[in-house]
Amino acid sequence: MHQLLTAVSGPGFFASPQVHTAASIGAVVAIVSAVTGVFTVMRGQSFAGHALGDVSAAGGSGALLIGLTPLAGFVGAGIAGAGVMDMIGVQRLRGRDLATGIVLGAALGCSALFLYLGTTSGSATGATQQILFGSIFTTTPGTLTAVAILGALALASLAAIARPLLLATVSPDIAAARGAPVRLTGLLFMLALAVSVALSALAIGALLSTALLIGPPAAALRLAKTVPGALVTACLTGVAATWLGILLAYDSYYWGPGHHSLPVSFFIVAIIFATYLAADLLAARGARRRAATPVTGEADQDKVTA
Amino acid sequence: MFSGFMTNAWATATIVAVVAGVVGYFVVLRGAAFPAHAIPKGAFAGAAGAALLGISTLIGLAVFSLLGALAIGTLGRRGRNDVVTALTLVMMLALGAAFLSRTTQYEPEIYSLLFGQILGVSTTQILPIAALGAACIGATTILYRPLTLSSTVPEIAEANGIRGYRIEITFLIVVALATTMTVPVTGALLIFSLMIGPPAAARSFTSRPALAMALSVAIALVTVWAAIAASYQYNWPIGFFVGTLAALSYGIGRGWGAWRRTRNGSGQAAELPRQPATDRA
Numbered sequence: 105m106h107q108l109l110t111a112v113s114g115p116g117f118f119a120s121p122q123v124h125t126a127a128s129i130g131a132v133v134a135i136v137s138a139v140t141g142v143f144t145v146m147r148g149q150s151f152a153g154h155a156l157g158d159v160s161a162a163g164g165s166g167a168l169l170i171g172l173t174p175l176a177g178f179v180g181a182g183i184a185g186a187g188v189m190d191m192i193g194v195q196r197l198r199g200r201d202l203a204t205g206i207v208l209g210a211a212l213g214c215s216a217l218f219l220y221l222g223t224t225s226g227s228a229t230g231a232t233q234q235i236l237f238g239s240i241f242t243t244t245p246g247t248l249t250a251v252a253i254l255g256a257l258a259l260a261s262l263a264a265i266a267r268p269l270l271l272a273t274v275s276p277d278i279a280a281a282r283g284a285p286v287r288l289t290g291l292l293f294m295l296a297l298a299v300s301v302a303l304s305a306l307a308i309g310a311l312l313s314t315a316l317l318i319g320p321p322a323a324a325l326r327l328a329k330t331v332p333g334a335l336v337t338a339c340l341t342g343v344a345a346t347w348l349g350i351l352l353a354y355d356s357y358y359w360g361p362g363h364h365s366l367p368v369s370f371f372i373v374a375i376i377f378a379t380y381l382a383a384d385l386l387a388a389r390g391a392r393r394r395a396a397t398p399v400t401g402e403a404d405q406d407k408v409t410a
Numbered sequence: 411m412f413s414g415f416m417t418n419a420w421a422t423a424t425i426v427a428v429v430a431g432v433v434g435y436f437v438v439l440r441g442a443a444f445p446a447h448a449i450p451k452g453a454f455a456g457a458a459g460a461a462l463l464g465i466s467t468l469i470g471l472a473v474f475s476l477l478g479a480l481a482i483g484t485l486g487r488r489g490r491n492d493v494v495t496a497l498t499l500v501m502m503l504a505l506g507a508a509f510l511s512r513t514t515q516y517e518p519e520i521y522s523l524l525f526g527q528i529l530g531v532s533t534t535q536i537l538p539i540a541a542l543g544a545a546c547i548g549a550t551t552i553l554y555r556p557l558t559l560s561s562t563v564p565e566i567a568e569a570n571g572i573r574g575y576r577i578e579i580t581f582l583i584v585v586a587l588a589t590t591m592t593v594p595v596t597g598a599l600l601i602f603s604l605m606i607g608p609p610a611a612a613r614s615f616t617s618r619p620a621l622a623m624a625l626s627v628a629i630a631l632v633t634v635w636a637a638i639a640a641s642y643q644y645n646w647p648i649g650f651f652v653g654t655l656a657a658l659s660y661g662i663g664r665g666w667g668a669w670r671r672t673r674n675g676s677g678q679a680a681e682l683p684r685q686p687a688t689d690r691a
Binding site for chain 2 (some may be wrong): 153207
């Protein structure tokens, strides 16, 4: 058994404390992202989910300049960005993407300035790359606690607004007619999304943050027939992709003669992308088969994603 | 401020602003802000790949931006557009991360590829930029009618035999072309600001397409020129000025729109003709 594990994982994989931290922080972030992501994908707010990662990263580099902790910068800028997006975004899908774009553009401009000032004062080497991609292997156990606590907070607030949020997502008109606070749930959702994305961007980088937020939920929504089913599938897919990606990245050091390991984000994203493509093909085939048979299927996944 | 290498900066910036203003008008009209962000940012990975292979950056950018446009267009045909855009973007960036892990000589260039190095444009770079820019403007001019129709009233466009899918792919390819020429100059992240802010601002001022497009180009030009001047003066990165000025122009547009609506009473018909209910399902 031990030999088998060693053969699969390369020497020292399970003993490495870095791997432990990366695996646990990856799992926590994958679960928080998957749950938030199911709502994000259903609401068609993938752009906001991606943009908030960059916005919070701008806050992170700004915080470093004025001597605050990166966590404060990430979460603060994420929440502020989400607030502005919600404020200037009209309720239409199209206007929302535009509002997201405006906020993102301004944040990236500030990022350029902060990184420039950071490098001229001689502190931030490789900061650009860190901001772009991030790294799961450099996180400390201290980050894990902060991520777990704030992640739980985001999940709790999502759970509290889940019912009106779902109704407002699937049918805003019915929700409004029933007197559900559509605007308020939308804003609360944006704030929960901001906290979740800021945390994952800090812990695992903006690139993986978007991948875990959108990929597993999108794949799950193609396959699952109910929202709880999609939530569970998304969590499992996200955690599995993260762990498998860490394993492969660790292994890749032993591939080939050069002893270059490939970045963990590359493997995780590749697995997630392949999973989405597979789920997409499966769902399309299922839809064709249902269309070929005379019996009409009632509640397929199109209802969920519509 | 207007001598020597600065002449090149002013010339390229002007070309970039005109292209961004024209293409950006349709980006905003089609609600394609996310692809307009994803294609340049993902194309950056192509530059990293080109550096690894030792070929021209421009080729790497062209290949990756075209691949990105095609992936978003074809996969988005069946799945959710925004989801597909996000996944295509992260996949391209992940490839970029893999490329970068294989090379060490590239790192100092990342910042300039992301945030632009307009002040360091050489004379030999201007010609390809001008050619690609002319191609973008030409394609947009030819596509003007079908693009406008399918962006505002897709049903009527389909009835006239304009295939929404083909228009979408063609448009994304135009964005990819614009990306290839502008990324080495303005950076992957800030061409996006120019494609969103000025056109969105222009559309708050007028609902007539041709006028809005002209205004969009004008605002983009003012933004870029002011950014170059400020960057030269204060020695801060040009990206900061482009990003914030573009957002500022949008803010002014929104403010002006709000002021006009309150002056016109309850804003009857001020909002309706500009944006018909054509949200993608």
